[in-house]
Amino acid sequence: MLKIYGMPVSNNVNKVRYTANAVGLDYELIPVNLMEGEQRSEEFLKLNPVGKVPVIQDEDITIFESMAIARYLVNKTNSDLYPQDLKQRAVVDQWIDFSNIHVQGMLTRVLFNRLIAPMVGAEVDEDSLNFGLEMLEQYFPVLDNQLGVSTYLAGDNLTLADINLVAILDPAQAAGVDISGYQNLNKWFNSIKQQEFYQKCHTDYNEVLAQMQQ
Amino acid sequence: MLKIYGMPVSNNVNKVRYTANAVGLDYELIPVNLMEGEQRSEEFLKLNPVGKVPVIQDEDITIFESMAIARYLVNKTNSDLYPQDLKQRAVVDQWIDFSNIHVQGMLTRVLFNRLIAPMVGAEVDEDSLNFGLEMLEQYFPVLDNQLGVSTYLAGDNLTLADINLVAILDPAQAAGVDISGYQNLNKWFNSIKQQEFYQKCHTDYNEVLAQMQQ
Incomplete structure (x- = not known):
């Protein structure tokens, strides 16, 4: 299942959650405690060297940057949210x-x-x-x-x-x-x-x- | 022909010029004198209400935001610069x-x-x-x-x-x-x-x- 790393307080994370909901993809939200600086931990920097949320893991791919992820989710599902025209x-x-x-x-x-x-x-x-x-x-x-x-x-x-x-x-x-x-x-x-x-x-x-x- | 509004000193304009060159599209560069604030003129604001360069006109469409334009140019030409995968x-x-x-x-x-x-x-x-x-x-x-x-x-x-x-x-x-x-x-x-x-x-x-x- 699609994994989204982040917290609901991050509006960049919410761009991805809203998009996943809109295209009908289930996801697991994996908490990253931003207040405690978990996005700068060695483990997290392996996922995203920039040290920011959101990051997703889907199949064999890891992607960061919220709207790159959102475009990926709509492209994957051929959603009209991102018109072909x-x-x-x-x-x-x-x-x-x-x-x-x-x-x-x-x-x-x-x-x-x-x-x-x-x-x-x-x-x-x-x-x-x-x-x-x-x-x-x-x-x-x-x-x-x-x-x-x-x-x-x-x-x-x-x-x-x-x-x-x-x-x-x-x-x-x-x-x-x-x-x-x-x-x-x-x-x-x-x-x-x-x-x-x-x-x-x-x-x-x-x-x-x-x-x-x- | 594709019209690109802007000046070569703007690196956002250059994103579009480089992309047009890379996909083999000819264009006309229409100068907008940024030093004299021409991007805030009534005429220019009709092209881009945000008052920024670049803007393009192509066929019947006007687009602003450099990487939206660049994506349009590569999508239009099916260029490998923006992979289909x-x-x-x-x-x-x-x-x-x-x-x-x-x-x-x-x-x-x-x-x-x-x-x-x-x-x-x-x-x-x-x-x-x-x-x-x-x-x-x-x-x-x-x-x-x-x-x-x-x-x-x-x-x-x-x-x-x-x-x-x-x-x-x-x-x-x-x-x-x-x-x-x-x-x-x-x-x-x-x-x-x-x-x-x-x-x-x-x-x-x-x-x-x-x-x-x-």
């Missing part, structure tokens, strides 16, 4: 990379400084935090406009681009990033969280955080 | 995302603070610069080890993962990031710059920077 696929790839590199890159700065730094006693970098918030104010309207044009990011059907983005936005609220003013984005976000691939993991990601803080 | 493709995707998100993400911090900030009179963020340098010291050994295991990043053949990484590393020297101590990486880098897809653009990326500074 050349141009449709390009649009899906475009929104995956925009969300991953730009939106997640900036949200990570905010998350780190507002949520993780206080938790682990690291110094807050106000410049980095403010830069992140400023860039998100440029990026959210792009997503919001797109979700006014089509029901999902890449058209009228759910694709890997939506699964990727919902996982990216999961921790936004906890980091004090309010998307409710972006009406299309907010509507899409609340609606997509009702879908089975999401609900199989949790009703809401904030539950995962609440459990951690107990 | 499920597992081989996953390995290529893995190294693309690792290089793009982590290596380029950190190199961009260094580039910005050492090269661009002094050029445009922006404030240098020492914390960001140092964090970038520190993370690159973790990431380069991963690439160096991999290039000791196989000739190219994803095995014995050139793939999209190599084209992506060479473009990412092009401005490293100008940013004072020395990779010569990573012997496998350095050897691969110097050797790949001799290939035709690269030489069709320039003998060395530093020439492009030298021309800009004249």
Whole structure:
């Protein structure tokens, strides 16, 4: 059976779990205790020399990087989540990379400084935090406009681009990033969280955080 | 004919130019003057609402995000640069995302603070610069080890993962990031710059920077 290494608090791990659920693949979630630095253990570095989750093992292959894994799972199952059509696929790839590199890159700065730094006693970098918030104010309207044009990011059907983005936005609220003013984005976000691939993991990601803080 | 919007100084634009060369597609390079902020003009934002280069137009489609474009070009031409085999493709995707998100993400911090900030009179963020340098010291050994295991990043053949990484590393020297101590990486880098897809653009990326500074 497919093995996914990681924890439900990692939104990169959730990209893979949501995708596995959406394509109907069973998996075993193998915990990696990020708080205790288990991702930097000698044993884990053999799986992923970069020392990050998620990693998967499937048949004879080990893969890291969440969206490389997600693409592998949809390719393996010939899922419509990643259209065969050349141009449709390009649009899906475009929104995956925009969300991953730009939106997640900036949200990570905010998350780190507002949520993780206080938790682990690291110094807050106000410049980095403010830069992140400023860039998100440029990026959210792009997503919001797109979700006014089509029901999902890449058209009228759910694709890997939506699964990727919902996982990216999961921790936004906890980091004090309010998307409710972006009406299309907010509507899409609340609606997509009702879908089975999401609900199989949790009703809401904030539950995962609440459990951690107990 | 394929239209690529951008400038040769942008390494994201070069990912697309190198790929077009490697798959044998002719293109027209349409200049976007980044120094004068043309990527934020009303006209350009109609092409790419994110205001970044590269963007391509091909037949009836417009795509942004460099590696979404590169994947489109190799899919369109059924190029071996992006293997059809499920597992081989996953390995290529893995190294693309690792290089793009982590290596380029950190190199961009260094580039910005050492090269661009002094050029445009922006404030240098020492914390960001140092964090970038520190993370690159973790990431380069991963690439160096991999290039000791196989000739190219994803095995014995050139793939999209190599084209992506060479473009990412092009401005490293100008940013004072020395990779010569990573012997496998350095050897691969110097050797790949001799290939035709690269030489069709320039003998060395530093020439492009030298021309800009004249």
